Structures are given as structure tokens and as C-alpha cells.
Amino acid sequence: xxYNFREIEAKWQxxxxxxxxxxxxxxxxxxxxxxxxxxxYPSGAGLHVGHPLGYIASDIYARYKxxxxxxxxxxxxxxxxxxPAEQYAIQTGQHPAVTTAANVKTYRKQLDxxxxxxxxxxxxxxxxxxYYKWTQWIFIxxxxxxxxxxxxxxxxxxxxxxxxxxxxxETVKAACDDEIEVFSAEDWxxxxxxxxxxxxxxxxxTFLSExxxxxxxxxxxxxxxxxxxxxxxxxxxxxxxxxxMMQWSMRITAYAQRLLxxxxxxxxxxxxxxxxxxxxxxxxxxxxxxxxDGFDAKIDVFTTRPDTVYGVSFMxxxxxHELVSKITTAEQKEAVETYVKATSKRSELERMADVKTIxxxxxxxxxxxxxxxxxxxxxxxxxxxxxxxxGAVMAVPxxxxxxxxxxNHFGLDxxxxxxxxxxxxxxxxxxxxxxxxxxxxxxxxxYKKAMKTIIYEIEKRGIGYxxxxxxxRDAVFSRQRYWGEPFPVYYKNGLPQMIDKEYLPIVLPxxxxxxxxxxxxxxxxxxxxxxxxxxxxxxxxxxEINNETIFPLELNTMPGWAGSSQYFNRYMDPQNNExxxxxxxxxxxxxxxxxxxxxxxxxxxxxxxxxxxxxxFDKGIVPVDEYAKKLINxxxxxxxxxxxxxxxxxxxxxxxxxxGDLKVQPIHADVSxxxxxDELDIxxxxxxxxxxxxxxxxxxxxxxxxxxxxVEKMSKSKYNVVNPDQICEEYGADSLRLFxxxxxxxxxxxxxxTSGISGVYSFLKKLWKxxxxxxxxxVTDEAPTKDELKTLHKTIKKVExxxxxxxxxxxxxxxxxxxxxxTALKCNKRTILEPLAVxxxxxxxxxxxxxxxxxxxxxxxxxxxxPIFEPEHLVESEKEYPVSFNGKMRFxxxxxxxxxxxxxxxxxxxxxxxxxxxxxxxxxxxIIVPGKIINIVG
Numbered sequence: 001x002x003y004n005f006r007e008i009e010a011k012w013q014x015x016x017x018x019x020x021x022x023x024x025x026x027x028x029x030x031x032x033x034x035x036x037x038x039x040x041y042p043s044g045a046g047l048h049v050g051h052p053l054g055y056i057a058s059d060i061y062a063r064y065k066x067x068x069x070x071x072x073x074x075x076x077x078x079x080x081x082x083x084p085a086e087q088y089a090i091q092t093g094q095h096p097a098v099t100t101a102a103n104v105k106t107y108r109k110q111l112d113x114x115x116x117x118x119x120x121x122x123x124x125x126x127x128x129x130x131y132y133k134w135t136q137w138i139f140i141x142x143x144x145x146x147x148x149x150x151x152x153x154x155x156x157x158x159x160x161x162x163x164x165x166x167x168x169x170e171t172v173k174a175a176c177d178d179e180i181e182v183f184s185a186e187d188w189x190x191x192x193x194x195x196x197x198x199x200x201x202x203x204x205x206t207f208l209s210e211x212x213x214x215x216x217x218x219x220x221x222x223x224x225x226x227x228x229x230x231x232x233x234x235x236x237x238x239x240x241x242x243x244x245m246m247q248w249s250m251r252i253t254a255y256a257q258r259l260l261x262x263x264x265x266x267x268x269x270x271x272x273x274x275x276x277x278x279x280x281x282x283x284x285x286x287x288x289x290x291x292x293d294g295f296d297a298k299i300d301v302f303t304t305r306p307d308t309v310y311g312v313s314f315m316x317x318x319x320x321h322e323l324v325s326k327i328t329t330a331e332q333k334e335a336v337e338t339y340v341k342a343t344s345k346r347s348e349l350e351r352m353a354d355v356k357t358i359x360x361x362x363x364x365x366x367x368x369x370x371x372x373x374x375x376x377x378x379x380x381x382x383x384x385x386x387x388x389x390x391g392a393v394m395a396v397p398x399x400x401x402x403x404x405x406x407x408n409h410f411g412l413d414x415x416x417x418x419x420x421x422x423x424x425x426x427x428x429x430x431x432x433x434x435x436x437x438x439x440x441x442x443x444x445x446x447y448k449k450a451m452k453t454i455i456y457e458i459e460k461r462g463i464g465y466x467x468x469x470x471x472x473r474d475a476v477f478s479r480q481r482y483w484g485e486p487f488p489v490y491y492k493n494g495l496p497q498m499i500d501k502e503y504l505p506i507v508l509p510x511x512x513x514x515x516x517x518x519x520x521x522x523x524x525x526x527x528x529x530x531x532x533x534x535x536x537x538x539x540x541x542x543x544e545i546n547n548e549t550i551f552p553l554e555l556n557t558m559p560g561w562a563g564s565s566q567y568f569n570r571y572m573d574p575q576n577n578e579x580x581x582x583x584x585x586x587x588x589x590x591x592x593x594x595x596x597x598x599x600x601x602x603x604x605x606x607x608x609x610x611x612x613x614x615x616x617f618d619k620g621i622v623p624v625d626e627y628a629k630k631l632i633n634x635x636x637x638x639x640x641x642x643x644x645x646x647x648x649x650x651x652x653x654x655x656x657x658x659x660g661d662l663k664v665q666p667i668h669a670d671v672s673x674x675x676x677x678d679e680l681d682i683x684x685x686x687x688x689x690x691x692x693x694x695x696x697x698x699x700x701x702x703x704x705x706x707x708x709x710x711v712e713k714m715s716k717s718k719y720n721v722v723n724p725d726q727i728c729e730e731y732g733a734d735s736l737r738l739f740x741x742x743x744x745x746x747x748x749x750x751x752x753x754t755s756g757i758s759g760v761y762s763f764l765k766k767l768w769k770x771x772x773x774x775x776x777x778x779v780t781d782e783a784p785t786k787d788e789l790k791t792l793h794k795t796i797k798k799v800e801x802x803x804x805x806x807x808x809x810x811x812x813x814x815x816x817x818x819x820x821x822x823t824a825l826k827c828n829k830r831t832i833l834e835p836l837a838v839x840x841x842x843x844x845x846x847x848x849x850x851x852x853x854x855x856x857x858x859x860x861x862x863x864x865x866x867p868i869f870e871p872e873h874l875v876e877s878e879k880e881y882p883v884s885f886n887g888k889m890r891f892x893x894x895x896x897x898x899x900x901x902x903x904x905x906x907x908x909x910x911x912x913x914x915x916x917x918x919x920x921x922x923x924x925x926x927i928i929v930p931g932k933i934i935n936i937v938g
Contacts, residue, residue: 003768005732009846021860022117026585028071034589035062035074036568038597042078042103047110048721050637050714054596056737057746059116063842064803067866075571077124078104082560086483089514096483115733115845122574126563133505134580135562136488140498142206147175147254154618164188175254177202197495205251212320212386213476215243220516221480228347242344247478252611256280256470268631275602281471286455288464290367292327302389302469307450311396313413314377315367319343320386329364336361343382351382358409370463387473482514482523484557490532492551503537524555564605565612568592592628599633635749639720642669643708654698656706670719680705711751734844735761741808767819777854779830788832791821793873799839835867884935885917901928
């Protein structure tokens with residue numbers, strides 16, 4: 001009876017699907033355990049072997065927890081909105097819904113082949129109207145809320161209106177826009193409805209504002225910072241420019257401190273926590289105002305070093321700062337406009353990362369120093385960002401490295417206000433204990449005292465105030481795309497109005513073109529049926545818009561992170577059409593116990609989702625304010641890319657060993673064209689692309705053409721992907737699962753080499769043979785031996801320890817050792833082999849199910865209790881002693897461990913091999929260390 005993995009795996013995958021083996025109930029006497037994977041985007045390329053790594057790890061843990069008596073929810077779904085499907089639609093005219101559905105089908109087939117214990121009854125797709133109905137609903141909740149700094153939580157806007165009606169806004173402490181005029185209760189009463197709505201927009205947690213964004217003309221949309229690489233779009237490599245646009249934004253800054261504080265409550269990787277801490281960027285300092293000479297304008301600056309104010313010798317504004325166009329002199333206008341235009345082509349990330357390039361332009365205007373009254377030049381420079389702080393810095397070249405470099409580059413004054421510090425030494429950063437001069441009230445004070453004193457003086461003089469600032473900016477929530485969640489918003493007199501919950505979802509309309517309109521409107525501007533009738537409460541034709549009962553709908557769609565910011569909660573009750581989830585479901589599941597996904601989402605999804613969770617907690621929608629107790633970032637599986645080398649300027653390729661001094665250009669070749677000896681199939685490569693059809697190939701003496709190899713991220717663009725379907729077909733899903741875990745520690749990146757999988761496959765065949773006697777499945781009910789029990793229980797202990805520590809790679813080694821030992825012992829005892837099938841089930845579920853079934857069990861092995869470790873089986877009762885003569889070991893003897901020294905000596909001295917060594921001599925000494933050594937001297 002051979003190990004036929006194809007039949008076995010197909011059989012049990014069908015069984016799991018038909019019996020819904022892994023379906024979790026929302027009510028159970030068992031303790032709950034919620035295992036979550038970052039759900040995939042279903043691309044047309046399908047899965048490669050790098051994708052399942054985290055899924056296999058989470059599946060092992062989920063299966064193990066079922067064995068330990070937990071009600072496990074391990075759901076899966078699809079992050080199915082996004083730019084790739086839309087770009088494909090633009091190129092082919094095929095609707096994104098069609099391609100997405102086809103891709104989902106492919107992914108589901110691939111995932112099922114690997115044997116995951118997903119509860120598919122809970123599947124969600126972000127592009128499903130039944131799902132994004134609740135994304136739209138949360139958006140409405142955010143719109144109808146404000147952040148009360150006094151209660152330190154989000155509250156309904158109605159509570160804010162009540163305050164305005166009773167006392168105006170002077171005493172209100174809220175997260176809101178910076179420029180809000182103070183008004184009284186009487187003022188509020190006399191405002192028109194339109195004026196009131198405009199004021200409330202400045203307080204709402206989601207709001208409209210003119211915002212500096214990363215505009216990508218090539219893609220026709222706004223991009224987030226993490227969607228830009230080296231100044232161009234990550235997808236397609238298109239140019240990106242900075243541009244002001246009216247956008248929906250989320251007031252995530254209201255939660256900045258709580259997002260920082262919450263990191264202390266969750267078991268997430270420290271590097272990820274550090275990334276979020278840096279991104280949020282809490283800093284303490286002061287806001288200081290500088291008047292602009294000759295203008296009724298002032299420049300507000302946030303500084304963490306107000307004690308250095310006397311060192312200000314110039315000011316630098318971000319090129320996008322609103323005052324630049326107002327204060328620039330006629331003489332400097334052309335230079336400033338040229339610089340601003342050039343800077344708009346660089347992303348914020350690029351500008352932040354570039355610490356070497358020094359560039360800027362003088363505006364011609366001057367600011368007045370708030371303490372000395374002296375004039376200081378106002379420059380613009382792209383090292384200052386409009387989105388960070390106020391978009392302006394007071395430049396202290398002897399206290400800041402970039403200010404120093406800027407001043408030195410342009411020949412500006414660099415006053416030395418710090419005693420005992422050399423200006424050239426690291427830009428003269430002030431350190432604790434350095435005394436600060438240049439003012440009567442700061443003279444002689446140390447750094448900490450100077451900080452407090454200068455803030456007091458700033459506030460006393462009315463030129464600023466102490467402040468805690470954050471690097472975190474409000475999140476732009478609009479995208480000029482088609483394939484995304486529509487906003488549940490229509491516009492009345494230019495002001496946004498929300499559509500009631502009972503009429504959700506607002507479903508994406510059909511459009512003929514997926515590109516922006518000719519006049520620059522987003523793709524939804526191409527829709528002909530995209531207006532809201534407030535009487536019928538339905539979407540109607542644009543032709544019917546009368547701005548009385550029928551109004552235009554929002555043309556932007558939500559960003560990719562909208563649907564992923566609450567999907568983990570929706571998994572708790574995904575079929576509920578009346579509420580986002582029931583109280584019973586959310587109170588039972590509470591939160592995610594284990595979340596596995598990539599670290600690349602640290603400051604995107606993983607930050608935004610924490611923000612949404614805290615908001616939903618404030619509103620009483622969820623019971624906890626952090627949604628994932630533990631998070632693990634799995635490492636990357638890298639691929640071994642293949643390179644061919646083209647001689648520069650020629651359509652000629654040279655084998656790697658013949659390059660020598662030739663100038664060549666390395667080009668990725670599909671790894672499927674390369675054999676195990678790194679030899680290229682030249683004909684396959686030529687037929688791959690038309691431009692290579694007539695290429696010449698300079699081969700080695702033996703006629704072979706050698707490629708270069710390099711380990712890189714596994715990616716379709718690098719042609720180094722390995723399809724898991726091929727591995728499952730050739731070696732089986734259990735081999736794939738074990739091999740991916742065997743590659744190395746979960747959190748580390750590791751290279752893929754298909755040749756290594758044969759060893760794991762051989763192990764599974766060896767495991768199978770343990771249960772086979774004379775070609776038939778056979779186990780006995782004989783009592784196990786001591787050695788067999790020892791092997792079993794050390795395996796139980798090691799595997800449990802490994803799973804608890806997520807050290808899945810060492811578990812695979814443990815299985816191999818156990819099978820080798822049991823094979824050597826010729827063990828086929830039920831009491832050993834039955835629990836062994838349970839232990840290995842989380843890692844290799846198909847073979848475990850088959851063995852469990854053949855052992856006579858009628859239920860799934862996933863329902864079995866995990867074997868209990870019994871430590872007494874690992875306690876040694878005997879010891880094999882090395883017996884040495886004058887320090888040289890001559891033979892070994894097995895003795896009970898409870899013998900006394902004298903008893904050991906008597907047995908050894910009576911042994912025939914001792915007599916042979918001594919040949920009648922009497923030893924001078926017998927040295928015995930119980931449990932360790934026996935040495936006969938003399």
C-alpha cells in the first residue's frame with residue numbers, strides 16, 4: 001500500500017468542504033480563539049509559494065488550538081477593491097468585477113489545494129456591496145462624530161451642537177481645524193443652516209478640505225505615501241506631483257496619543273511598534289508666531305527647541321505654504337515659481353529621505369524676530385514639508401544640522417549663541433548641561449530650565465504657547481478611481497449630506513470608461529445614472545438633477561485601506577444584513593487572538609485599522625479598543641532569479657562565464673527556462689519575446705549558456721515565482737506545508753529552492769510506512785516499550801513548545817527524528833502511532849486524516865484531543881557508562897541509575913572485559929561519578 005497523496009488530499013479536501021469541518025459557531029461552551037490572516041488581494045497572477053507562508057503558520061496554530069479544546073475561528077476573504085483590476089479594465093475594457101471574480105475563483109482553488117482549515121462560511125470580499133455597505137455605514141458614523149478632548153473620545157455631533165447652542169465654542173476642546181473663529185451661543189443661533197454646516201465640517205472626524213496630495217496623472221488618482229517608490233508610483237512607475245485638491249480626510253490625528261499609548265497593551269513586534277511610534281511622532285515644544293514685515297500676515301512655527309529662538313537667523317517655508325505666493329517679491333517671483341514647480345514633482349517620502357541635496361530660494365520677504373525685532377530672511381526649501389507641523393521652520397543653523405547645511409550652502413549668517421560649543425561639531429546640537437546665553441532671562445540656565453522659561457516668556461508676550469505636536473497627518477480618504485467603495489454622500493448647495501443607513505449600500509454604477517473624464521473629474525464622472533433622489537431615496541439619472549429633490553453624488557471613491565480597516569470585525573457575523581454584527585457575536589469573539597501578516601503594512605493598514613477600532617470603541621460598537629492581541633510578521637520567501645547578460649548596444653547575449661571585461665546589461669529571464677545546472681534553454685528564451693527572436697547567443701565551449709543567479713523578492717516582475725499548484729501536483733500539499741515551515745524561522749526571510757522539497761516528501765513516505773506491515777495497513781494493540789513511549793512523549797513536548805514559540809521549523813525536524821527512531825524500533829503500536837497522527841495533523845493534515853481514519857476513527861482527526869505529555873516517560877532509569885582505563889575508554893556498560901558507588905564498582909570489577917584489561921593486576925584507584933564516568937587507574 002503506497003502513499004498516494006493525490007487521492008488522499010483530494011478525498012479529505014472534499015470531506016472538509018462537504019462537512020464544513022472548520023465552521024465556527026458564534027456561541028459555544030468552549031473558550032474562543034480567533035486566528036486572522038491578512039486577507040489577500042486577488043491578482044491575476046494567482047498565488048506563488050511565498051504567499052502561503054503566513055497562512056500555513058496560522059493554520060498550524062488554528063488546528064493546534066482546536067486539538068486543545070478551543071472554538072477556533074479561522075476565516076478568510078479577499079481585499080478585492082484596488083488599482084490593479086482597474087488598470088486592467090482600462091487596458092482591456094473588461095469590467096473589474098469580472099476579472100476580480102475570476103481571480104477570486106483561482107485563489108480559492110489554490111488555497112483549497114493547500115488544505116487550509118478556513119471557515120469559508122465567513123468569507124468576505126471588500127468589493128461585495130453586502131460588505132461595503134458597512135464600510136459606508138462606518139464612514140457615516142465618522143462624519144456624524146467629533147473628538148471631545150475633555151472626555152478624550154469621539155462623541156456624536158449632536159452633543160457639540162448642544163454646546164454651541166448653550167455657550168458657543170469658546171470653551172470647546174476639540175480635535176478640529178486650526179483656523180476656527182470664536183462665536184457665542186447668540187452667534188450660533190443667528191447663523192444660517194449653511195453656515196452651521198460649514199462650521200461643523202471643521203470638527204467632524206471625516207471632513208472635506210483642500211489638501212496637498214500626491215497626484216499621479218498617469219494613473220489619474222491620488223496616491224498614499226506608501227504607494228510611491230523613488231518619486232514614482234509603485235504600480236506602473238508613473239510620475240507623481242504634489243497638488244492641492246478638495247478631498248475627504250479622516251481626522252486620525254485626534255487619536256495620535258491613544259494610538260501611541262495603545263502600543264503598550266498589545267503583543268506586536270517591537271520593530272513594528274517602533275515604526276508606528278516614529279510615524280506618529282510625538283514631540284513637545286512651543287508654537288511661536290513671526291510677523292511678516294510689510295504684510296498683515298504671520299508665520300506660525302512649531303519648534304521642539306524654543307530655547308534656541310535667539311539663534312534664528314532665517315526662516316524656511318515649505319514650497320507649498322500658502323504664504324509663499326503672497327509674500328514673494330516681484331524680483332524673486334520667477335525663481336520662486338520655478339522652484340515650486342520643480343518641487344511638486346517630488347513626493348514627500350523622497351524629500352524626507354533626501355538628506356544630501358540642498359536646494360532653496362529666497363522669497364525676498366522678511367520676518368520680524370518676536371524677541372529682538374530684527375529682520376530675518378524668509379526662504380523656501382523642499383526639506384520643509386507642508387504636511388508636517390505648520391509647513392514652516394525657524395532656522396537655527398547652530399542648533400540643527402539641516403539648517404546649518406542650508407545656511408552654509410547659501411552663505412547665510414550662522415550666529416553662535418551657545419557657549420563652549422564648536423559650530424562645526426554636528427551642527428552644534430545643544431546637549432544637557434550646556435548653558436545658553438544671549439538673553440537676560442535665559443543667561444546661565446541649563447537646557448531643561450531654559451525650555452520652561454522660554455515657553456513661559458512666549459506665552460506671557462502673546463507670541464505663542466507651549467504645545468505637544470505629532471508628525472502624524474490626517475489621512476486623505478479620497479481616490480480618483482472607479483474600483484473602490486462609493487461614498488454614501490450627495491451634495492446640496494455644495495455641502496455634503498449623508499444617505500441614511502436603510503438605503504445602503506450605494507452600489508457602484510456602470511461606466512463606459514474607467515479613466516477620468518475629459519474635464520478631469522474622477523471616473524464616476526462618466527456615470528450617467530449617479531444622482532440621489534431624496535424623495536424616492538434611490539440613485540437616479542443625472543438628467544434629473546434639479547438641486548431641489550435630486551442632487552449629484554460624490555464622484556470620488558474610498559481608498560484601498562477603507563475595506564481592510566474593519567474586516568476582522570465583520571468576520572464575526574458576515575451574513576448579518578441588519579447590523580454590522582450582532583452584540584452576541586462581537587461580545588463572544590471580542591478581538592483577534594493571533595494575527596499574522598506582513599510588516600510592510602506597519603504604517604498603512606495596521607495603523608488605520610487601529611484608528612477605526614478606537615473610534616468604534618468610543619461609539620460603543622465594539623467592546624475593546626485594540627482589535628489584535630498578538631501580531632506576528634512572517635518573513636519573506638525569496639526566489640532565486642535568473643539573469644542573462646546582453647552586450648550593451650547589441651542584440652547579443654553572452655554566457656556568464658565569458659563576460660570578462662565586456663560591458664553587459666543583466667536582464668531577468670523566466671526561471672522556468674533554466675535547469676538545475678543554471679543552463680538556459682535558448683530556444684525557449686528566444687520565443688519568449690519578439691525582441692529576442694533574432695538575438696545571438698555566445699555559449700560556453702560545451703555549447704551551454706550559463707545564467708547568473710541572485711536571491712531576490714519572489715515576484716512576477718522578476719520572473720522568479722514558483723507556482724504552489726505545481727508543487728502540490730508533484731509532491732502534495734502536505735509536503736509543501738512542511739517544506740515552507742522547514743525553510744527557517746517564521747519571522748525571517750528565506751530563499752526557496754524546490755530541490756529541497758524531496759527530503760520532506762521522503763519523510764512523509766517514511767511516516768506512512770510506519771503504519772504498513774507486509775504491504776497492508778496494520779497496527780497492533782501490544783503494549784509499547786519504554787523507548788517507544790520516550791520517543792512519543794519527547795515529540796509531544798517539543799512540538800507543543802515549538803508551537804507556543806512559533807518555531808515551526810524545528811517541529812519538522814522533531815517529526816523526522818521521531819519517525820526515524822520509531823522506524824528503527826520497528827514500532828507499529830496503536831498507543832504510539834495514533835497520537836502521532838494527531839501531533840502531526842496541524843502540519844500535514846491530509847496524511848493525518850487518512851491515517852486516523854484507517855486506525856478506525858469515524859470523526860475528523862481535527863476533533864481529537866492533543867496528546868498529553870507525561871514527563872515520567874523521559875526520566876532515565878538507566879545509564880550507559882563509558883568504562884575507562886587510565887583515561888582511555890575501553891568499553892560501555894548499561895547500569896541502573898539508582899546504584900551506589902560501591903555497587904557500581906562491584907559490577908564493573910566483576911565484568912569479563914575489566915578482567916581482560918587488568919590481566920590480574922590490582923588497580924590503584926577506581927574513580928566513579930554516578931551517572932557520568934567510571935575510570936580505573938593503575
